[in-house]
Amino acid sequence: MAKFEPVLTKNFGIEGIRTLDVYRKQGGYKTAEKVIKEQKPEEVVEVVKASGLRGRGGAGFPAGLKWSFLPPDREVTYFCVNADESEPGTFCNRVLMEEDPHQLLEGILIAGFATKTTTAFIYMRVEFHEQFHILQKAVDEAYAAGYFGKNVFGSDYSIDCYIHRGAGAYVCGEETGLIESLEGKRGWPRIKPPFPAIEGAFKRPTVVNNVETLCCVPHIFERGVDWFRGIGTENSKGPKLYTVSGPVNRPGCFEAALGLTARDLIFGDDHGQGMRDGKKVKGCIPGGLSVGVLTEAELDCHLCFDDVRNYGLLGLGTAGAIVIPDDADIRQVLKNIARFYSHESCGQCTQCREGTNWMYKIAARIAAGAGRISDLDLLVDITTNMGMMPGLSICGLPDGAAFPIRTIVQKFRSEFEEHIRNQKPGVVEQVIRKTNPAAYELPILGQRAVSV
Amino acid sequence: MAWQALDRTKPVFDKDAPPVLSEALRAKIRSFFPRYETQRAALLPALHVVQDALGHVSHKAMAEIAEVLEIPPSAVLDTLSFYTHYWDHERGSKVVVACRSLSCQLVGAEKVLDACKAELGIDEHGTTEDGKYSLVTEECLAACDHGPCLLINEKLHKCVTPEEVARILKDPKNAEIDPPRSNLFDGPAAAAPAPAIEAVGKTSDIQEMRES
């Protein structure tokens, strides 16, 4: 195989690349100009379809296909750029926006042209302060140069672009939650259908795409579909930004062809460069918290859209690996994961709101040294009874909660059992009496609690 | 912000007190209108500028925002109470946000949080007596490669060790960011004419607000 040549990160580190001038000197905006002047929107959609570009935001939905769902007779189309990036362990969008903001804007231009977008909103999480200022400046510059606004590049295509800042809610990364939030409401995901392509923001056809998906778009047109299809594995085409964090020697963001193994990501010289302080790997959550966990023996899993499923994972996710070292207490890891979802559930669906809370309470009790062996089965049972896959929720958050918790309990069961067996006798009752005295005061509940 | 019940037997705020939103703030909020199809969509940006100017969004400010957006005040409260970023009560002039998610935890975020608590003498969600600092925890700040991380207002402090916390919190410049807050065209493009942008909200909302 030919040596992989990075494209998404190729401008990183060039001095002044955040300014329009330097970006243009690197050949920036030429592709967008050429596409907008010479091609028709429908052709652009076809090219992206043919490239096999799949969404990088988590679900891996083919981008060109998504764009082709827009109703043909629309007048107004909105484009939402998903820069909410709140999945723990994921930070590739942040890096893209702070290192090369104009690359994203060029992607928005081409994608916007293909979808006949009238206004593009970049929905950015509020914790991105520096990135907001960087990107806002880039947008201003692009406006001043006539790349946004009326008649871009002198064509008859017009597009506006605004940055809309979120306010700290994970669920606003979900596409319909994002749209609700954009409309000034609580970020409560909507029931689908109708899908955003038919009825999205302000009841207009809307496309939601991730930042990295859009950053891939200019390169497809610059280098051609064949180049793009030549990278990656059979069903996963193109370059991808992998990130790795936790106690590795070189945490960071690295570009590689889709299909990198988790082992290479953690230990590769070009990537994580192994573990810090002589630690060993206990496990690895390879794609943002929601996908589930790999044990050390499973690290040869290829991080692309298909192979991960052979290991019981939800999907590729965002390819943000979190490495769990051997000295970490697995019960604390479980508790941290469960807490995240119970905190971030928006509370619309009973299964998700209650289920994530129960899981957190159970995980917290196990972490406090008062677990029961039956808790482990109970956790697995809860994970299979919430979420979109059993058809019980509006959005995918509880599926994202189910996979890490289920896989961690199943794959590290012996470790949990060992901890639980080593607990002091009677500790479960003590802890429950302290945290939830009602469980013993109410006679029926008390019986139940004791009988388990 | 957690769910909370208001005591409806007492007035929530003084209706006769002078308005808290200046005319400049109201104009700023109105300048967001052309971006969106509905005025309600300007609510999140409006809350951001108000919180930035006044420190928090009081119930009186909510009612006044509702007036500007021509929506019911309850709609403002409804939205505001969903998001963790907005404060409906006084906060310290600097808010320290400590990340508590998994990547940071695995490299020692808990010890950093404990050091912050000890240094400031407050617990999570607390505010120091002199009103300088508030301390909160948040889920992943998308800076896991720099974990454990602390966000002080807009400034991200990377790879913080518990020993460093005292120094960081004593530094008066600990909330200054690089790059500076974006301003209109301070790059070479400044000279270029910009007709398209005239009609719409221009650049960093907040900077202008501060200056006015």
Ligand SMILES: Cc1cc2nc3c(=O)[nH]c(=O)nc-3n(C[C@H](O)[C@H](O)[C@H](O)COP(=O)(O)O)c2cc1C
């Ligand atoms: C709970 C939840 C949170 C999500 N958070 C994000 C996010 O932070 N960033 C993102 O790009 N996609 C996120 N997604 C995925 C989006 O719903 C959507 O699939 C994606 O933005 C589509 O873009 P793509 O096709 O370019 O990947 C989230 C999904 C769910 C269910």
Ligand code: SF4
């Ligand atoms: S599944 Fe959970 S997060 Fe999603 S809409 Fe329902 S309650 Fe909200």
Ligand code: FES
């Ligand atoms: S886990 Fe702390 S920034 Fe991501």
